[in-house]
Amino acid sequence: MQYDVLQVHKVQEHENKKARREKERELKRRKKEAARRKAEAQREYEERQKQSASGSGFGGMPGGFPGAGGMPGGGGMPAGINEIFNDPEIMMAFQDPEVSAAFMECSQNPAAAAKYKDNPRVMKVLEKLQAKFASAYNPPDADSAPGAPPSSGGPSASGGPSASSNDLD
Numbered sequence: 001m002q003y004d005v006l007q008v009h010k011v012q013e014h015e016n017k018k019a020r021r022e023k024e025r026e027l028k029r030r031k032k033e034a035a036r037r038k039a040e041a042q043r044e045y046e047e048r049q050k051q052s053a054s055g056s057g058f059g060g061m062p063g064g065f066p067g068a069g070g071m072p073g074g075g076g077m078p079a080g081i082n083e084i085f086n087d088p089e090i091m092m093a094f095q096d097p098e099v100s101a102a103f104m105e106c107s108q109n110p111a112a113a114a115k116y117k118d119n120p121r122v123m124k125v126l127e128k129l130q131a132k133f134a135s136a137y138n139p140p141d142a143d144s145a146p147g148a149p150p151s152s153g154g155p156s157a158s159g160g161p162s163a164s165s166n167d168l169d
Contacts, residue, residue, distance in 0.1 A: 052086060084132040093125040103129070 084090065093099045102122040105112045116122040 052082065084129065087128075087132070090125065090128060090132075093121070096121065098122065099125050102126070 094103070098119075099122055102112075102116050102119070103125065106116070106126060113126055116126065
């Protein structure tokens with residue numbers, strides 16, 4: 001009887017030791033996976049920072065930024081445009097394929113925005129982009145710039161709508 005109790009005790013110790021080692025291996029595996037993910041995220045972050053610094057922060061959208069070559073201002077892009085794509089909320093929204101597709105469609109045909117008026121996710125992003133584009137194209141000192149479009153909100157000299165009119169309504 002004494003022999004059986006000792007043997008049972010040894011078996012229990014052995015099982016406990018196996019379980020402890022398995023937990024240690026699992027913990028080690030998790031730590032290694034977390035370190036790998038952290039390193040990957042750091043590399044991606046540094047890559048995005050390099051892209052923003054070089055002025056090509058538009059790589060996150062499929063097909064690039066449509067119509068970028070025809071925009072006014074220096075190299076085809078206004079000075080404040082990078083601010084738009086440095087907004088984390090906008091960049092997260094572009095991860096949603098529906099929002100990204102809606103933006104691409106609306107950038108080619110602004111009248112297509114009416115199709116998305118009942119979609120709160122898309123409209124929220126389009127409204128935020130509209131506000132940011134307006135501030136990028138109409139800086140506060142636009143009145144003092146030679147040849148700047150009127151910013152009074154009234155009709156322009158040609159009788160058409162002003163530069164601040166809302167194309168998405």
